[in-house]
Amino acid sequence: xxxxxxxxxxxxxxxxxxxxxxxxxxxxxxxxxxxxxxxxxxxxxxxxxxxxxxxxxxxxxxxxxxxxxxxxxxxxxxxxxxxxxxxxxxxxxxxxxxxxxxxxxxxxxxxxxxxxxxxxxxxxxxxxxxxxxxxxxxxxxxxxxxxxxxxxxxxxxxxxxxxxxxxxxxxxxxxxxxxxxxxxxxxxxxxxxxxxxxxxxxxxxxxxxxxxxxxxxxxxxxxxxxx
Numbered sequence: 001x002x003x004x005x006x007x008x009x010x011x012x013x014x015x016x017x018x019x020x021x022x023x024x025x026x027x028x029x030x031x032x033x034x035x036x037x038x039x040x041x042x043x044x045x046x047x048x049x050x051x052x053x054x055x056x057x058x059x060x061x062x063x064x065x066x067x068x069x070x071x072x073x074x075x076x077x078x079x080x081x082x083x084x085x086x087x088x089x090x091x092x093x094x095x096x097x098x099x100x101x102x103x104x105x106x107x108x109x110x111x112x113x114x115x116x117x118x119x120x121x122x123x124x125x126x127x128x129x130x131x132x133x134x135x136x137x138x139x140x141x142x143x144x145x146x147x148x149x150x151x152x153x154x155x156x157x158x159x160x161x162x163x164x165x166x167x168x169x170x171x172x173x174x175x176x177x178x179x180x181x182x183x184x185x186x187x188x189x190x191x192x193x194x195x196x197x198x199x200x201x202x203x204x205x206x207x208x209x210x211x212x213x214x215x216x217x218x219x220x221x222x223x224x225x226x227x
Contacts, residue, residue: 011035013043016185016223022193022215025050027080029219039090045107047082047169051195051213053203061149068151070120073141073205077116078213080195082169084109094177101177105189106170113165113197119153120144141205167197173217185223193217 017030027049033041056074061067086107094101121134122144134150136157173191193215200209 011183011225011227014041014185014223014225016187016221018219018221020047020049020217020219022049022217024052024213024215031221031223033088038093041088042086045082045084045086045109047080047084049080049082051078051080051113051215053078053201053210053213054207059146059149061146061151063147064123064150066151067149068121070118070139070149070152072146073207074203075118075139075141075205076201076203077118078201078203079114079116080111080167080169081114082109082111082195084169084171086171088175091174103175103177104172105175105191106172108170109168111167111169111195111197113167113195113201114162115165115201116162117158119157121150121153123148123150165197165199165201167195169196170194171217175221183225185221185225187221189217189219189221191217 013032013034015030015032018028020027020029027047029045029047031043031045033043035041053074056071058069059072060069084107086105088103088105090101090103092100092102118139119136120139122137123132123134136153137144138158171191171193173189173193175187175189177185177187179186195213197211197213200211202209
């Protein structure tokens with residue numbers, strides 16, 4: 001039942017930030033909201049995160065003790081930067097200084113996908129005892145096989161070759177605010193989200209390329225309300 005204690009303040013605005021874990025990646029976000037009334041808030045939300053395209057199989061080359069794992073057949077990485085506008089409706093008001101406030105949230109807005117090629121350290125010809133240094137080469141599963149793959153290269157390798165794709169972002173979920181102080185936000189949010197891009201993203205050499213990437217998410221949020 002809603003709280004029967006009076007509300008001390010109607011906070012005009014608030015902000016919060018925190019990490020997010022999804023069923024197909026991870027990320028972090030920052031939000032600024034304004035209170036219209038006790039029940040409804042709205043504002044802007046920024047989010048950046050990684051997106052996996054499906055099941056990934058990691059491999060290492062046992063011929064090298066210090067080899068680094070890589071994802072077999074995965075030729076590109078996908079990241080998304082999102083800016084969205086959204087609203088939040090109070091479903092259950094916590095009792096003063098205790099309990100949990102529950103809100104329903106939904107956000108919609110544009111996004112930009114960054115498709116970064118994957119580079120691996122390739123040692124050719126295959127010879128474990130050779131002094132030949134591995135080369136950083138763009139992963140091509142048709143010619144690079146486990147026998148001559150030394151491991152993955154630095155993340156920064158190939159960053160300047162990234163492509164950018166326009167898209168859209170939709171998120172809806174429930175926020176559970178556990179903070180004992182009404183001027184602070186300490187919350188967990190769970191729900192579903194969807195990234196849609198203007199063209200199919202090629203993440204694997206073999207597999208189905210997709211435009212749509214749905215997922216479930218859970219995020220932890222920390223912030224403040226201001227009068």
